[in-house]
Amino acid sequence: MSFANPSRERIKEILTEAKTVAVVGLSDNPDRPSYEVSQALKNKGYRIIPVNPRLDAILGERCYRxxxxxxxxxxxxxxxxxxxxxxxxxxxxGKIGAKVFWLQLGIFNQEAADIAQSFGLEVIMDRCIKVEDAILRIPRK
Incomplete structure (x- = not known):
């Protein structure tokens, strides 16, 4: 069976309910998409948790290895x-009990999707979280 992302309505629910986003591969370079996207999400009210083993902090948040x-x-x-x-x-x-496994625009891996789904996570691939948030006009508290 081929992979299909959740509907736009479901993505809106996911983003509306989400508070904390762990960003794997977040760079401290403001010119990198990971920085730009994470900064926009943080400014919108999401809690950003950087995951980068080479850095101590990004965007004022402690990095985790x-x-x-x-x-x-x-x-x-x-x-x-x-x-x-x-x-x-x-x-x-899956091991940390996340709810959603989101691969950014241009990233697709069926094996990773299968693994995440086996843990009960919803999977979104090849979509930009910042773009989806903007298109869907997610309200933040």
Whole structure:
């Protein structure tokens, strides 16, 4: 069976309910898409948790070496890594009890989707979370 992203209505529900977004591969370079997207989400009111083993902090938030090191609940795991590198993050997202495994625009990996779904996570691939939030005009509290 081929993969299909959730409906736009469901994505709107996901983004409306989400409070915490762990961003795997968040860069401290303001010119990188991961930084731009994360900054926009943070400005919109989402709690951003950077996951980058090479840095201590980004956007004023402490960085974690791995998803497994995050000491609080995560709603969405948003991944900025190459398609061939995302499988371990799907497993980690499942182990931490995240609700959604989101692969950014241009990132698609069926094996990672299958793993995340086996943990009960909803999966979104090849979509930009910032664009979806803007299109759907997600209200923030």
């Amino acid at each position: 791995s998803l497994l090191d995050i000491p609080e609940p995560v709603d969405i795991v948003n991944v900025f890594r190459r398609s061939e590198e995302v499988v371990p993050f799907a497993e980690q997202a």
